[in-house]
């Protein structure tokens with residue numbers, strides 16, 4: 157769907173730097189290292205488009221990518237633990253919250269949750285923020301290749317229980333593996 161029509165636009169470090177709000181956007185939020193950048197690469201079919209790495213805190217700016225002429229894909233810095241100095245982390249966390257609650261053209265947030273870990277307290281905080289801002293969000297379960305089916309089902313149940321408490325949550329979960337390509341066509345279709 158997006159192959160050949162995606163391009164990096166810019167990295168943003170302050171709300172004033174956001175591109176003109178002239179089209180819809182979907183963003184990818186989640187704890188550091190959950191697989192946000194990898195998912196964007198899998199969706200677009202372009203391996204090196206968004207920089208992914210094993211170091212939590214790799215993405216430190218709000219990164220904009222085009223998906224055709226009518227949509228932006230937005231890769232966000234992670235929340236939770238990051239391998240970076242505290243003042244820096246605090247600065248980008250503030251920006252992340254401003255973005256999630258104040259971007260008018262943001263149509264949906266994908267909240268990524270690791271299939272091994274389930275929804276944590278920080279995920280719930282972000283979900284509550286999205287509730288308050290009335291931004292519809294949908295959970296994408298990542299790294300499904302790293303768990304056995306039984307464990308995966310347990311985690312999915314835990315996430316469903318969490319989502320039931322959040323009015324802005326879209327009930328359907330999308331289970332993915334960027335490594336194996338699982339769930340990617342489904343997510344592409346939703347976008």
Ligand code: GTP
Pocket residue numbers: 186187188189190191192193194195207208209210211212213214215216232233234235298299300301302332333334335336
């Ligand atoms: P930050 O930018 O630091 O917040 O991280 P991120 O959420 O963008 O994660 P990133 O995409 O950089 O991936 C983190 C690590 O997880 C990398 O080493 C990826 O290769 C790995 N990873 C991402 N998705 C998958 C997946 O579906 N399966 C497996 N096995 N590994 C994955």
Ligand code: MG
Pocket residue numbers: 192193194207208214215231232
């Ligand atoms: Mg990243």
